[in-house]
Structures are given as structure tokens and as C-alpha cells.
Amino acid sequence: xxxxxxxxxxxxxxxxxxxxxxxxxxxxxxxxxxxxxxxxxxxxxxxxxxxxxxxxxxxxxxxxxxxxxxxxxxxxxxxxxxxxxxxxxxxxxxxxxxxxxxxxxxxxxxxxxxxxxxxxxxxxxxxxxxxxxxxxxxxxxxxxxxxxxxxxxxxxxxxxxxxxxxxxxxxxxxxxxxxxxxxxxxxxxxxxxxxxxxxxxxxxxxxxxxxxxxxxxxxxxxxxxxxxxxxxxxxxxxxxxxxxxxxxxxxxxxxxxxxxxxxxxxxxxxxxxxxxxxxxxxxxxxxxxxxxxxxxxxxxxxxxxxxxxxxxxxxxxxxxxxxxxxxxxxxxxxxxxxxxxxxxxxxxxxxxxxxxxxxxxxxxxxxxxxxxxxxxxxxxxxxxxxxxxxxxxxxxxxxxxxxxxxxxxxxxxxxxxxxxxxxxxxxxxxxxxxxxxxxxxxxxxxxxxxxxxxxxxxxxxxxxxxxxxxxxxxxxxxxxxxxxxxxxxxxxxxxxxxxxxxxxxxxxxxxxxxxxxxxxxxxxxxxxxxxxxxxxxxxxxxxxxxxxxxxxxxxxxxxxxxxxxxxxxxxxxxxxxxxxxxxxxxxxxxxxxxxxxxxxxxxxxxxxxxxxxxxxxxxxxxxxxxxxxxxxxxxxxxxxxxxxxxxxxxxxxxxxxxxxxxxxxxxxxxxxxxxxxxxxxxxxxxxxx
Amino acid sequence: xxxxxxxxxxxxxxxxxxxxxxxxxxxxxxxxxxxxxxxxxxxxxxxxxxxxxxxxxxxxxxxxxxxxxxxxxxxxxxxxxxxxxxxxxxxxxxxxxxxxxxxxxxxxxxxxxxxxxxxxxxxxxxxxxxxxxxxxxxxxxxxxxxxxxxxxxxxxxxxxxxxxxxxxxxxxxxxxxxxxxxxxxxxxxxxxxxxxxxxxxxxxxxxxxxxxxxxxxxxxxxxxxxxxxxxxxxxxxxxxxxxxxxxxxx
Numbered sequence: 026x027x028x029x030x031x032x033x034x035x036x037x038x039x040x041x042x043x044x045x046x047x048x049x050x051x052x053x054x055x056x057x058x059x060x061x062x063x064x065x066x067x068x069x070x071x072x073x074x075x076x077x078x079x080x081x082x083x084x085x086x087x088x089x090x091x092x093x094x095x096x097x098x099x100x101x102x103x104x105x106x107x108x109x110x111x112x113x114x115x116x117x118x119x120x121x122x123x124x125x126x127x128x129x130x131x132x133x134x135x136x137x138x139x140x141x142x143x144x145x146x147x148x149x150x151x152x153x154x155x156x157x158x159x160x161x162x163x164x165x166x167x168x169x170x171x172x173x174x175x176x177x178x179x180x181x182x183x184x185x186x187x188x189x190x191x192x193x194x195x196x197x198x199x200x201x202x203x204x205x206x207x208x209x210x211x212x213x214x215x216x217x218x219x220x221x222x223x224x225x226x227x228x229x230x231x232x233x234x235x236x237x238x239x240x241x242x243x244x245x246x247x248x249x250x251x252x253x254x255x256x257x258x259x260x261x262x263x264x265x266x267x268x269x270x271x272x273x274x275x276x277x278x279x280x281x282x283x284x285x286x287x288x289x290x291x292x293x294x295x296x297x298x299x300x301x302x303x304x305x306x307x308x309x310x311x312x313x314x315x316x317x318x319x320x321x322x323x324x325x326x327x328x329x330x331x332x333x334x335x336x337x338x339x340x341x342x343x344x345x346x347x348x349x350x351x352x353x354x355x356x357x358x359x360x361x362x363x364x365x366x367x368x369x370x371x372x373x374x375x376x377x378x379x380x381x382x383x384x385x386x387x388x389x390x391x392x393x394x395x396x397x398x399x400x401x402x403x404x405x406x407x408x409x410x411x412x413x414x415x416x417x418x419x420x421x422x423x424x425x426x427x428x429x430x431x432x433x434x435x436x437x438x439x440x441x442x443x444x445x446x447x448x449x450x451x452x453x454x455x456x457x458x459x460x461x462x463x464x465x466x467x468x469x470x471x472x473x474x475x476x477x478x479x480x481x482x483x484x485x486x487x488x489x490x491x492x493x494x495x496x497x498x499x500x501x502x503x504x505x506x507x508x509x510x511x512x513x514x515x516x517x518x519x520x521x522x523x524x525x526x527x528x529x530x531x532x533x534x535x536x537x538x539x540x541x542x543x544x545x546x547x548x549x550x551x552x553x554x555x556x557x558x559x560x561x562x563x564x565x566x567x568x569x570x571x572x573x574x575x576x577x578x579x580x581x582x583x584x585x586x587x588x589x590x591x592x593x594x595x596x597x598x599x600x601x602x603x604x605x606x607x608x609x610x611x612x613x614x615x616x617x618x619x620x621x622x623x624x625x626x627x628x629x630x631x632x633x634x635x636x637x638x639x640x641x642x643x644x645x646x647x648x649x650x651x652x653x654x655x656x657x658x659x660x661x662x663x664x665x666x667x668x669x670x671x672x673x674x675x676x677x678x679x680x681x682x683x684x685x686x687x688x689x690x691x692x693x694x695x696x697x698x699x700x701x702x703x704x705x706x707x708x709x710x711x712x713x714x
Numbered sequence: 715x716x717x718x719x720x721x722x723x724x725x726x727x728x729x730x731x732x733x734x735x736x737x738x739x740x741x742x743x744x745x746x747x748x749x750x751x752x753x754x755x756x757x758x759x760x761x762x763x764x765x766x767x768x769x770x771x772x773x774x775x776x777x778x779x780x781x782x783x784x785x786x787x788x789x790x791x792x793x794x795x796x797x798x799x800x801x802x803x804x805x806x807x808x809x810x811x812x813x814x815x816x817x818x819x820x821x822x823x824x825x826x827x828x829x830x831x832x833x834x835x836x837x838x839x840x841x842x843x844x845x846x847x848x849x850x851x852x853x854x855x856x857x858x859x860x861x862x863x864x865x866x867x868x869x870x871x872x873x874x875x876x877x878x879x880x881x882x883x884x885x886x887x888x889x890x891x892x893x894x895x896x897x898x899x900x901x902x903x904x905x906x907x908x909x910x911x912x913x914x915x916x917x918x919x920x921x922x923x924x925x926x927x928x929x930x931x932x933x934x935x936x937x938x939x940x941x942x943x944x945x946x947x948x949x950x951x952x953x954x955x956x957x958x959x960x961x962x963x964x
Contacts, residue, residue, distance in 0.1 A: 097797045098787035098910075128810070129783075136798070175811050193807040193819050194871045202859070203878050208805045208821070208871045232810040258878070260798025266791045266894035273788070274909055281912055285936040307780060307913065307940055321951045323943045325814050326913065328782030333912045335780030341949070343813045 027052045029599035030264035031093030037139045037161050041248050042146030046161045051140040059092035061123045062562035062614035064109025074707035076621050079119045080111040080244035083147040087244055090141040092564030096132030096261045099593045100273055103331025105564035106131040112239035114225045116439030116463025120484040120622045122239040127329035128232035133212040137257025148249040156255045158198045158205055166251035173373035174230035177215040181254045185211040198258055205258025215252035216242040217375025219425040223247055224435040226380040230372055233347025237377025238485045264599030272596055276589050277333050282306040310336035310349045334569055344369050351382040363414040374425040380465055386457050402445055404430045439463035455637030469647050470638050472662045474540045479553040481632050489556050490567045500648035500659035512574050514650040515657035524573050525551050526604045535649035541671050546678055554611025559590050613699045616691045620704045623713050629689040632676055639669050768825035769847035770888050770901035771919050775932035777815040777948040778915035781808050785907035792895035792906040803886035804907050805871055815948040823873040823886035824928055825850055831874045834866035846890045847901030857882035
């Protein structure tokens, strides 16, 4: 269906093998919101259901889909570009997966006339794609190949703008009076040396923002695609602009960090603000924020387009501009500069920072005498200076250029450790903490089962940060501070039960028994569907959404039941929605994802986790709400593992609830009920139904 | 949300002669404006009556800008009902890899005391709207598309722009005419960019700023609490200056 607003109506399908460009309507794909879910539907139709096993296959299709909210001014939902593609990173099998980034790419893609760009085939020589106000051309990138992502973006900005006008002056994109005009620079997504060298943990970089998981950089490298530039002057229609502006201002009033107030939420920890940590102040995503303003270099907040938080920073020396989360706490601590320098280096090489946040495995292997100069796994890297900036720099270059042990590590830790004969042992004892699909452990899979259950059923690290802020970081911060939480466990679970409309506080019981309960699985599914639809398809940033509670104090303290997601979607598209409808769209997304992966050969046995999750108990406090001995508390969750048999039972119950068979295959009834009869036919033809 | 607007200057709105206009500016203002005029080749006739000053202005703090460009989206939404940065009357351009604070440029209309764009218009489309606080506005019905006003603007990028969708010039009207916003705009009212800026980096003032004060320091001690510079140049770490320590102890 076509909406009254939100989408611009077209998709550019670029065949890199033939050089042909086809423009198709985006209307059939809009009802899923855009992003990941719409990308999956488009992937099925473009591929005829024949999705290659990985993204290195020349037939692999790579889709960048904006959301219906991209470029509209919906707070922290206007910026996301979400990519759908057969991955290369996942281990042992990559599956079809997603990755995405913020910044300005998706809004500018829509301004250029396209809701999505789909890339087919592979070019014979390096190319970049130039999109300007509806015109798509394929340009030679032979002189760009080898450049870092920063130089590539800067060079393409200049080529697109030409010498007609300096950045910041008006430029006509068509040369006539009535052509569109812009003062802005184009937005370029590019790969660096890591992508060119098909490093499985390589990213696509745009405006300092990175789409890393799944290895999208390597997929572009395999296609000989260096960059995609988008430049446009068109607008995004909005069904009810008045409502959109009013909602934006209303939401800011409730949740915006009051930048001109001093210490709006007094904290028991010097330099640490509940407000900044839990309700997100400007610059908060640069982790140095928490460390009592360790950043000595003058800086400003840096927000993605339309953001109401502006969680990143831009610095006086430009090092680490746009760094985010783990990018800003990489090796080489010296008060900030080296971390920021390494963050910029990661960005320029085009590596996914999250996969390099922990050098522990290699350091431990060096200490065990296995890796290092003259060892069984010979390496010239400076292991005598572990965790220094110098070590990081040499190691990252080794991976990006596939030298030294980087040649193996470029295949990802799982494949490298398998080659070295160490995978089974190290993943079994937890020394190599890659709990599912070979991705680095993000939060403890034995405890935060929202991530691990849904992650194991998916294709990558889950990422649902805002949910995790409440259930894990809130009690962790107050435990560190040694004070009572402003939202006790009993209150928090009640808020969440109401906000999700699940109604039962036991849905958020993370006790040893609670994580296997029907109530807990209902919440896992709620979060999974919210994640799939509102975060990864509609594009709400998971560092800002959803809201379950506020910690601002005063009149706005407490539960947050506004459900602005529904209201914003309606204002922009004109479609009425609610929790039930949005949850169903999330379920639909999970099902088409599953169906495509079944067509890639996925079975129930692939929904698994590493041995340490089941065999090695937790040994450090890890706070989560739990119902123990008749009382709610933030429990330390010590000495916990997952149980293998219970995990298998959880899988069966989750499959059934989703409308899948005991083998984890969506049933024909389920698929047809969602309007996916053509996908049921494809599964039947493949012998999977 | 707190009202970000300041009180309207009661003395504003009366017509002034060219002499009053020039003497009221001060040296820096004269230099900037006449510099712009000379560059555009204009000469003010002695007998010409200058324009009543606007009763409102937008000032920005480019060092406080969060690079989110929300102001651009809200501007085009409020005026045109569509989210389109190219149609925004305020333009924010930045280099994501540039060095703070020069990586960001916030370009807003100055509602110039001597509005060269108004003077250049041959049809009166670009005019001083005395019914709305002397805001410099464009009447689309009278615009013939000659773009002289765009050329006449002394700033880069021109604060007067060509609306390529509706085929007429347009410029900031301080939200006097925002058919897609429920708030009353103009001097005494609200402005979409001011209200929506999450960093409070745009402010409405009713007193004519000095030419150098259209980009001014709007940072507060709360900003210092965030660890960000509050000195005018934006070069000083507040923890070094002691500002942050001071506010933390309050």
C-alpha cells in the first residue's frame, strides 16, 4: 500500500555486472515500515527466493533501505540506513543479515528520490555509484581503490559538488533556475582497505557512522564497489505536518536533556549523572562522558539528522569525531587522545569497532605461549605492549591488510581459532566469548536472555540497548554508587509490564527459574518484535527508544507510557497503528527473515550457543530484576548458566508462538496468513515445508 | 517547554531615515553592510528612506549546534508541510571530519537593518511587513522570479533562496506564515527552529544584534557541566577553567 507520507516511492536497482539501472516502485514494500523488513521482502522478490549462502557470491543482493520516518524530523528516527544482505561475518554460517548506520545517508537518499538502493552482481573493476536527484550513474573508482574511508568521502564530495560552489553555498543540481538547490555536501557511504580486502568484520562508513555487523564492507569489496554517493534536493511528504511538529516538541519537553540546567539529576557518583547515563544527555555515547569529563579536548555534541539527544561528539582535533560506545574505549588509554585516534583509524580502515573492543583472546594466547614472535602462531605484533595504542594500530592494520596473524583474524575469530585448532576449547571455556553466530559477547547470554534467545534465533548480535539500560544498567549504576535506585525493581517491572501492554510483571523476572517461564518468553518475543519492526525497520534508534521509565525527577519522573512510536508513525504516514499491530509487523519480519534463512539451508540445529553459555557459571555480579523468595530485587545473578535441555524447550515454545514448526520452519498457514504465500511456495519447492 | 523568546523591543517598528540607520549601526555594522553593498554595486541615495528595523531576529551559537539539522526539517515542515532541507530558511552545513568549532556553519537570515534583498526587488514582493513586526518577507504572488533578491543578499549562502518547487523566492519570516504549525509565529510568537533545537543553540531576540552577534555565545553553566567549552572562542576545557568543578559543587 502507498501511504500519505513517509516514502518517496522509488527504488533504484543497480546491476553492477551489466551496468544497468532499473527503477521500480517502493509501494509494495512500504507496509513493513522500510529498513530491514522491507529489505527482506525486496530481497525475496529480486532473488526469486534464491539467496546465496554468503555475501561473497556475485549473485548476492545488497539492499540499503530507508524507513518511512527517515528524513522527517521524527526524533532519533530520521537518520537510520538499514542494510539487508547475505552476510559474511557470521560463524560458522553467516545467514542473511542486517547492518545499519545513522548520520545523514538515508535522508539524503530519499532527497535524491529513492527509498532504497539495491545492488546486484559485481563490477569487473572498482566503481562508485553516483546518485543525484533521481539520476544514477556508475563511475570508475580505480583511482579511489586503496584510499581510506575518510579520503574517499572527501574526494567524492568534491567530485559531486565540482568547483561550482564552495561547501555551504547554494548549488543547483540541474543547472537550470528551477532545478533543486542545496548548500549541503553529498552523503557518501564508503569502504576502506578492510572492505577491499574482504575482511569479514569490515564496515561501510558514512559521515563517521559505521554499519559493521555482518561484514557489509567485505560484501561491497567483493562487488568491487568502493562507495555510493547520494545527493538530492527533494522532500519527504508528511501526512500530518502539524501533528508531527507538535509531537516532536511535546516529546522533547518530556525527555530532552535540559542542556542549560546545572546537574539536573544529582548523582551519588562524582561526575556521573543518572540523567546522562539513563536518559541520555548530549555526547553521552562517547564513553569518556562517564569518566568525569575525561575529554580535555574542546568538543561539541554531534547528532545524527533529526536527533533530540546528539549523543556523539566532534572534537577540536577531529580525532574520534562521531565515535560511539566501544569505539571510544578502545585500547591505548591515555586520557582520551589515543582512544580517539584509534577510533578514527578504525573508521578510516573500515573495520567494525565492536568486534575489536576486546583484545583479550589474543593477549591470553600470547601469555599462554601460543601466539607471538617465534611461537606456534608466529606473529611480529608488539605483544610486549599489550593493550597499548601501538599494539592496536599494528594489529588493526594487520587485519585490514591481511598481514601477520591479521591474515587469519580477517576471517573472523571463529574461523581463525578453528584454523589454529583452538575454537572448541576456547569457546567451550569462555576464553573466546563469542556466544552465537561468532559475534563478540555484548551482554551476558546466560542472564540477559532477551539478547541471547532472540540472538541465537537470529543472525547476529541482537542490539536492544535502551531496553538493557533499564533492566541492567540502572541497577548496575546504583549498585556501584551504593545507593537505592530511584526506580526499585518492583516499580520498574510494573512500569515495563504496563508500557509493553504485557500486563504481567513476571515477564521481567530474570531469576534462574524466571528466564524459562512463559511470561519471560512473552517478553522476549515482545522485545524481538519491537526490535525487528520499530528499531530495525522503522528505524527508531535503539540508543534512544523505547522509553519505559524516566529518571529526570520532578513531574516527569516515573513510568513512560507515551508510546510515541505509534503516534509518530501515524503523523508521518497517515496509518493508524498500536501495540498489537506493530507487534504483528515485528512477527511478520521475524518470519520472513526465518524463511529466507531456511532457503539458505538453516535448521533447528543452527539455533545454538557456544559451550561456555551452558557450562561456565557467571562469576561476577550482574544486576537484573528478579523475583526471589516472594520479593522483587535487583539480583547479582551469580553462579548462573543456561540449561541445554531447557534451551531446547525454549526454542520449541518460541517456534510455536511464532507460528513455526518444531523444526523452526514457518508453516504454510503462518506464511499465507501474512500474505507470504509466494514464500510458502518457495519453501515447498525447496523441500523445506 | 520553556519560552525561548525574549520580550519584543517596544521602540522597534518606526521608520528611520538613512542617516539614522547609518548612525545607529556602529562601526562594525556599517563595515559589514556597506562592504556587502559595495560588493554588490549598490549605492544608497542620500534622500532615500531606509527601512523600519525588524522587531525580531534569530541569533545562533554555532559552537553549541549539535549538527542534527532538526531546525532545517522543522522549518520546511512548518512552512511547506514537507521535510526538505533544501527548502529550509535556515541552513546548517558541516564537515563530519572537520575540527570543532569551524566544522559547522549555521546560516540564518539576519533580518538586515538595511535589507538589500528588499531594496533589490523590482515588484515589492520582497518587502518589510509592517503588520508583522517589520519582518522582511516575500509575497509569492508578486515574485516574478528574477532572483535579484537572492543576488543582493550580502551573505554566503544567500539567505534568500529560490523555492524550486513553488517557483518563487523565499526567506526566513520568523514563522509569520507557517500554515503547517499550530503555533503563532513572528515577533512575539514562536519560531520552529528555536523551539525544536535540542541544544538551545538558536534564540529569538528583539533588539538588533551587532553584526558580529548573529553568531553569539548561548552556552551556559549547564553546558560546562556537560564538559563542553563555554568561553566565547570555544577553545577552553571547562574542567581546566574550573567552571565545571564550580558547578559540580553547587
